Amino acid sequence: MSEDSAADLKKKLRQMGYSDKTAEEILKWYTPMFHKRMSFVKGIYVLIISVNKNITIRVGALRNITFKKGLYAYVGSAQNGIDKRLMRHFQGAKRKFWHVDYFLANTHTKALKAFYKEAEKHEECAVAREFRKKGFAVKKFGCSDCRCESHLFQFDHYGLLEDLCLKCGLIPYHLASESLHSETSEA
Ligand SMILES: [Zn+2]
Numbered sequence: 001m002s003e004d005s006a007a008d009l010k011k012k013l014r015q016m017g018y019s020d021k022t023a024e025e026i027l028k029w030y031t032p033m034f035h036k037r038m039s040f041v042k043g044i045y046v047l048i049i050s051v052n053k054n055i056t057i058r059v060g061a062l063r064n065i066t067f068k069k070g071l072y073a074y075v076g077s078a079q080n081g082i083d084k085r086l087m088r089h090f091q092g093a094k095r096k097f098w099h100v101d102y103f104l105a106n107t108h109t110k111a112l113k114a115f116y117k118e119a120e121k122h123e124e125c126a127v128a129r130e131f132r133k134k135g136f137a138v139k140k141f142g143c144s145d146c147r148c149e150s151h152l153f154q155f156d157h158y159g160l161l162e163d164l165c166l167k168c169g170l171i172p173y174h175l176a177s178e179s180l181h182s183e184t185s186e187a
Pocket of ligand 1: 124125128143146147
């Protein structure tokens with residue numbers, strides 16, 4: 001966990017009425033436990049990305065692609081742990097490896113939220129096919145190792161995106177700080 005998200009978590013705990021000392025104690029045991037649990041979840045995910053103006057980005061071997069301002073959904077698979085992969089997307093990758101790393105490195109793009117599902121890699125393309133039916137495909141993006149048209153789709157409405165995720169059996173992914181908040185509120 002980065003220092004930033006640990007600080008957010010501490011801030012949230014203080015807003016919930018915990019003293020600094022207690023918040024630090026909770027952070028000590030909670031953060032590693034949460035990450036240990038999520039790092040075992042292998043699955044597929046949909047990352048919702050916003051683009052705040054029309055931009056042209058050089059996307060690795062795909063060369064220059066123009067992205068219109070709007071909302072995008074990226075369908076991916078993380079068989080080595082969802083948590084690790086999503087943290088990479090939300091915090092920025094040090095080395096660009098996937099097409100989405102190039103996309104997210106631009107200052108006008110932002111990973112907003114994610115949905116996930118415990119699943120084998122082959123389900124990734126089945127989800128991409130569902131998204132293709134309702135969204136506009138950014139050709140060849142994120143599908144170097146499969147036969148899909150794309151794994152990145154542009155959408156006009158957030159509601160449609162959320163409905164599609166739920167229809168495909170994906171549930172909202174909560175960052176560590178959000179998860180702590182909701183679990184504590186329910187207790
Ligand atoms: Zn595919």
